[in-house]
Amino acid sequence: xxxxxxxxxxxxxxxxxxxxxxxxxxxxxxxxxxxxxxxxxxxxxxxxxxxxxxxxxxxxxxxxxxxxxxxxxxxxxxxxxxxxxxxxxxxxxxxxxxxxxxxxxxxxxxxxxxxxxxxxxx
Numbered sequence: 001x002x003x004x005x006x007x008x009x010x011x012x013x014x015x016x017x018x019x020x021x022x023x024x025x026x027x028x029x030x031x032x033x034x035x036x037x038x039x040x041x042x043x044x045x046x047x048x049x050x051x052x053x054x055x056x057x058x059x060x061x062x063x064x065x066x067x068x069x070x071x072x073x074x075x076x077x078x079x080x081x082x083x084x085x086x087x088x089x090x091x092x093x094x095x096x097x098x099x100x101x102x103x104x105x106x107x108x109x110x111x112x113x114x115x116x117x118x119x120x121x122x
């Protein structure tokens with residue numbers, strides 16, 4: 001991730017942002033904390049609310065690398081809408097073979113944005 005900093009690219013993950021919200025005891029943080037205490041995943045609604053705040057607060061066309069977002073097809077489609085609304089576009093999406101994210105991976109393959117993670121390591 002140090003390479004990202006040297007390129008002036010922000011690294012963002014919902015987990016990191018959520019941890020900050022939990023520590024600050026915000027409504028989103030408390031919602032996430034309740035879900036975790038019940039052994040439940042954070043809902044799309046909560047994740048999207050968190051990421052929406054980050055996305056719209058950043059400077060337009062500021063570089064970023066996301067880890068763990070979008071994690072669902074709904075999140076991917078909403079993220080596409082946000083990008084369209086700001087007249088921005090993704091350049092590529094690095095994907096692995098995470099079984100729980102197959103629909104997201106296929107979404108980005110269909111858009112021609114997917115780069116297979118195993119081809120990067122080779």
